[in-house]
Amino acid sequence: MSEAQRRVARILVDTPLSHLDRPFDYAVPDELADGVVPGCRVKVRFAGRLVDGFVLELADGSEHEGKLAQVAKVVSSEPVLAPQTAHLARTLADRYAGTVADVLRLAIPPRHARAEAHPPSDPAPTPPDIGSASWHAYLHGATFVEALAKGESPRAVLNVLPRHEPERAVAEAVSAVVRSGRGAVVCVPDVRDATRWHEVFAEALGPDAHVVLTAADKPAARYRSFLRVTRGEVRVVLGTRGAAYAPVKDLGLVVIWDDGDDLHAEPRAPYPHTREVLLTRAIEAGAGVLIAGHARTAEAQSLVQQGWCAEIVADQSSRRREWPLVEVTDGTEHGAAAARLPAAVFQAVRNAEGPVLVQVPRRGYRTSLACQDCRTPATCPQCHGPLLQHRADAPLVCRWCATEVPAWRCGECGGTRLRAPVVGQLRTAEEFGAAFPDRTVLTSGGSAVLDHVEGDGSPLVLATPGAEPTVSGGYAVVVLLDTWLMLGRDDVRVVEESHRRWFNALALAAFGARAVAVGDSTVLQALVRADPVTVAARELTDRAETHLPPVGRLATVDGPEDVIGVLAKRDWPAFVDVLGPVPVEPGRERLILRVPRREGLALATVLKQLAAERSAAKEPPVRIQIDPVAF
Known part of the structure; x- marks a missing residue:
């Protein structure tokens, strides 16, 4: 297009107002003609204010009959809004009843001028053929990788076995895609996962074959990584939910790990889920799909039952062999009341020859209190909110108004003794430390999450769901405490989410390890059978009824x-x-x-x-x- 024709810029203006969610035409003044390019950032006058915008395209005319306002400033001529990203933003805005501007805030990181000044580098070299050894444990697994290497776009749901590194398997699939001349986007729930996967990707694909995009990155580093993608220097992106929008050229594969994790749900408008963003991109680009996890969501099961995704699982004998043997106890002994530390758990921990993991549903110390005599819940005298205790020597505190209650008395019976129907991992750590003084007790949860612990000294690790640290060689024993408490939450996804947490914890066990789950044996049969698929299928059936x-x-x-x-x-x-x-x-x-x-x-x-x-x-x-x- 000649300079004479580059007179009208169609611009997406950054406004949250739904009734203005459309492009607007602006005239391009002569002095800015060279800097205004499709995809660049500009400043324009809108409703009397100077606001940001992205140039969608340049045209030789406008349907607007009046005089067009002019582009006020070119913020940067770097084309950061790719056409496929603009189209994706429009699709997602329509899908989630949002605006394109809201989606673009999620898709494009804030500008960093110094990063833009960095000169482009050569495209990353093609990664080596690292084979598909990680996929041989699954039925039709190697076939999936072979199809990617041939330039095809298979779609699959993978249930990963314990100790079968999912990051290694995904790296092999990504290598096959890149060698076919295409790119890949891989999304994991959090920065801990991204760090671990990055190390494997760097080893398997080469140190410069991919970039990592997470919200934890410094602004300059994140924007520089984003520019490497927009400039075509790399074709592989690994990251958290924001990476799902990365404008990878010639997209051939999208991957999401543990799609049931609530960190994949965007907390900002229009609240898109990473899985849906990636599936939308796969449909638009004709790319392959891989949804992987130790457990399975109802959404993934729906794709399998519709025939849209194939199922990649291990055979039954392999599942039984690889998953730990799970014993279920209700915590009672000879008809007595349920014990906080059941005999089955005590024996398993005492006999363990290695590190032990105990999953505790609640973080904190004593998270729920009641009268020891009449069982009436202990409440705040000011606002009647529930009371809790942060440590043994700490005063009682209201969970709602934070008022300290140094001298509590039951309003029903006048009693002053308290009991804790629900305790957190800190109080549980005290109990386990007293029961097993020969073990080092560690806690992980809340603001103090451990990524990895050493197995030396056979530590006993008490962690809240999702905060379980890894240990070299795996845990000798995994204990799932108070499973009834996780199932008692008021949430339509409580069964699916609880099983996902439990399977993720069991996946950290060593080969031949023992596991004990405290709860109802009829509810926990999927853990005993090592069968996450049945849980997802049953959950999908329940969703269909409602x-x-x-x-x-x-x-x-x-x-x-x-x-x-x-x-x-x-x-x-x-x-x-x-x-x-x-x-x-x-x-x-x-x-x-x-x-x-x-x-x-x-x-x-x-x-x-x-x-x-x-x-x-x-x-x-x-x-x-x-x-x-x-x-």
Whole structure:
């Protein structure tokens, strides 16, 4: 396009207002003509203010009949908004009833001028052929890697066995994709995972064959890594949920590890899930898909049952051999009341010849207190909130208002003695330390999470779910305490999430290790059979009966009571099932909208129109979330 034709720039303006979620045309002045390129950052006048924007494209004319405002400034001529990213942002905004500007805030990191000044480097060399040894333990596993190497785009759900390094298997799949001339995006839940996977990727693919994108990176380093992708210097991106948007050229494979982890759910509008972002990209680019984990979500099971993804699992004998043998106890002995430290757990820990992992559902010390005499919950005299204790010598504190209660007395019976129906890992560590004085007791959870512990000295590690550290060679014994407590949470995904936590803990066991789960044996049979697939299939069946995701689509609308009350009486389309309002906190309520899966996009359109109406009328916005992880 000649300079004479480069007079109109179509720009995505950074505005959160739903009724303005569209491109706007601006005239390009002569002095900025050389700097305004598709994908670059600019400043424009919008509603009387100077705001940021991205140039979508350049055109030789505009449908706007009046005089166009001019581009005020070129922030940078670096084309950071790739066409495929702009298209993805539009698709996700429509899917989640959000705005393109909100999606682009998640997709493109803030600019760092010094990183942009860094000169481009040569493209990363093609990684070596590292084979597919890690896939031979699974039925049709090697076939998946072979298809990628041939330039095909297979889609699969992989259930990983303990000690079979998932990062190594994914590195082999990525190597096959890159050698076929394509790129890959790999997303893991948190920085701990990214660090561990990065080490394996650097060894298997070469030190410069990939970049890591996480929110924990310093701004300059993160932006520099992002630029290496946009400039085509690397074709492999590893990172947390923000990496899902990385504009990898010739995308051939998207991978998500442990897609049930709630860290994959974006907490910022429009609240997209990493899995859905990657699946959308795979569909648009015709890329392969790999959803991997020790457990399996109902969403992944749905893709398998629909035939959209193949299933890659080990045969039954291999599963039984690789997973630890799980013994289930209800904590009772000869008809007596359940013990805090059941005999089966005591014997397993005492006889363990190596490190021991104990998973405790709650962090803290004594997280719930009640009267020892009448069992009435202990509450704050000021606000009636629940009381807790941070350590043995600490005063009682209200969980709601933080008021200290130095002299508590039961309001029902006048008693002053307390019991703890629920204790955290710190109190449990004290109990285990007293029972096993010959072992070093370590805790992991909350703000003090251990990444790795050494097996020397046979430590006893008490960790909250998701904070379990690795240990060289694996744990000799894994104990799952108080499984009933995890299942007692008020959450529609509680069964799926609990099993995911348990399988992830059991996967840290050494070969031939023993495991003890304290709970109901009828509920924990999937652990005994080493069968996460059955849990996912049963969960999917339950979701189908209640028309919940992924079988149906569901949206929540949160706002002030008066606003939600009006919306509840709104004339919704016939396909929308309106539930509520239900209170979520003082002064705020929630409306739940449920539709068949085929009407999901129609529901998003209706909700986006609702948001646009409110923003145009300058009314306070409501919080709209589609397919939330919890509601």
